[in-house]
Amino acid sequence: MKLLSKTLVPIVFFLFSSLGLSAQNEELEKQYVAPNLFESDTLIELSITTNLKELIKDTGKNSKYHQARLSYHQGDSIISMPVDLKTRGRYRKNKNICSFPPLRIKFNQASASYTLFHDQDKLKIVGHCRSNSPRFQQMVFQEYLIYKAYQILSPESFRVRLARVTYKDSANEMKPITEYVFFIEDFEKMAKRNGKIPIYNERIHQEHTMVFEMTRMAVFQFMVGNTDWGVPTLHNIKLIASTPTSRPVTIPYDFDWSSLVNAPYAVPNEKLDVDNIHQRLYRGYKRTPEELEFVFKEFRMKKDSIYSLYQNNDLLTEKEKKRVIDYFDEFYKIIDDPKQVQRFFIDNARQLKYK
Structure with a gap:
């Protein structure tokens, strides 16, 4: 019996130690936070x-x-x-x-x-x-x-x-x-991060999306000189929404045909009234001056941050930086000039056509 006791003691001790280590490992795993690929800008x-x-x-x-x-x-x-x-x-x-x-x-x-x-x-x-x-x-x-x-x-x-x-x-x-x-x-992870769900439906008209977000996105495309997108066809556009029946938010992607990227293979769609990719075209629908001004204010508020993004980037050449800043300067002059706002964003904006 004494021999049995002497044999059992180390076994019991080992089992409890193992259980303790296992619990400790589980606790460490719970505490461990894996790095997120997109939460840093480090190269x-x-x-x-x-x-x-x-x-x-x-x-x-x-x-x-x-x-x-x-x-x-x-x-x-x-x-x-x-x-x-x-x-x-x-x-x-x-x-x-x-x-x-x-x-x-x-x-x-x-x-x-x-x-x-x-x-x-x-x-x-x-x-x-x-x-x-x-x-x-x-x-x-x-x-x-x-x-x-x-x-x-x-x-x-x-x-x-x-x-x-x-x-x-x-x-x-x-x-x-x-x-x-x-x-x-990833698209689905982006939607989840914003508390929304991905929407895969095509043929959703631009005017059936969230109005402010849609207008801001269209103005942004105008700012970077990109006409290569379309909402109803989901061409370089993704949609996310709070519920399956809510108005979706338009999310742009794929900008390689924009003026800022300046790809040698990029040419504007022949259906659009532009001669080259550097010629700006607002592809949003008609808004009132007041609605546009509400959107423009956000671009003005974020101007310094947007400019700094380019000016402080060590990978762009000085020539490329200057080209971008000049193009952005032109954009801000346009949105600060009521006559040019009228011309680009109202007179030449898309309009709903009713039969």
């Missing part, structure tokens, strides 16, 4: 290894996911995880337009836990169109900053995170490619 340095040639060639309508490995430094450690990549988009998939297509990345939830990409599923990657091209690299920065500028105006917007990626070819047939890219927040 991410990472590498992605995959069969580059196969990935870049796969630009058909039914492009598939390709296995890859993403790695980055976290302190003194290297975080590495399996991911999947596929080409996306339509226009920039054309090899005559872009030698490197836009990508979508899919994460393995288990492997990504407690990493920078925790709780991410699939994300769009906006990157260079042509490798080793300073102009195309500046285009990436410009589009990234348009997203950041809209965030200054409204939290009901897509968050973005800038990264510098080194693409490595697992087949050793291509040299590594290092370029800047940015990740775009």
Whole structure:
């Protein structure tokens, strides 16, 4: 009996110790807050290894996911995880337009836990169109900053995170490619962050959305010189709402055909009365001067923050900064001049047509 007691004591002690450690680990896991990819503006340095040639060639309508490995430094450690990549988009998939297509990345939830990409599923990657091209690299920065500028105006917007990626070819047939890219927040997560739900219905008329938010968005598109969007077709527009039957809020994305990005392949829709992408066109519907002034006040209030976003950016060249600030100066002159407001936003605004 004494021998049995001596044997049981360490076993019981071990069991209680194990239970205590287990409870302690569970408590630590509860206390641990995984980093959120989009809550910082710090540049991410990472590498992605995959069969580059196969990935870049796969630009058909039914492009598939390709296995890859993403790695980055976290302190003194290297975080590495399996991911999947596929080409996306339509226009920039054309090899005559872009030698490197836009990508979508899919994460393995288990492997990504407690990493920078925790709780991410699939994300769009906006990157260079042509490798080793300073102009195309500046285009990436410009589009990234348009997203950041809209965030200054409204939290009901897509968050973005800038990264510098080194693409490595697992087949050793291509040299590594290092370029800047940015990740775009997932649509459903963006809606949830704003306490809303995603709306996927097409054919919702522009005037059946939240009026102030719609007007602000249309004025913003006018400010950055972008006409490549449409609400009823959900062309470069997403919708979120409080309930399935509430008026939705319009969320813009994909600004690469804007004047600020200044892509060489961008041309205005032939149905629009503009000669080039630098010619501004307000594509919102007619509003009263009082309604417009209510929106313009917000742009004036946020002017310094928007200008600082560009002026304090070290990645834009001085030439690009000047081009943007000059274009913004023109916008603010327009909204401060009643005659030009009448011309651009009222006389030439879209109007409802009743049969």
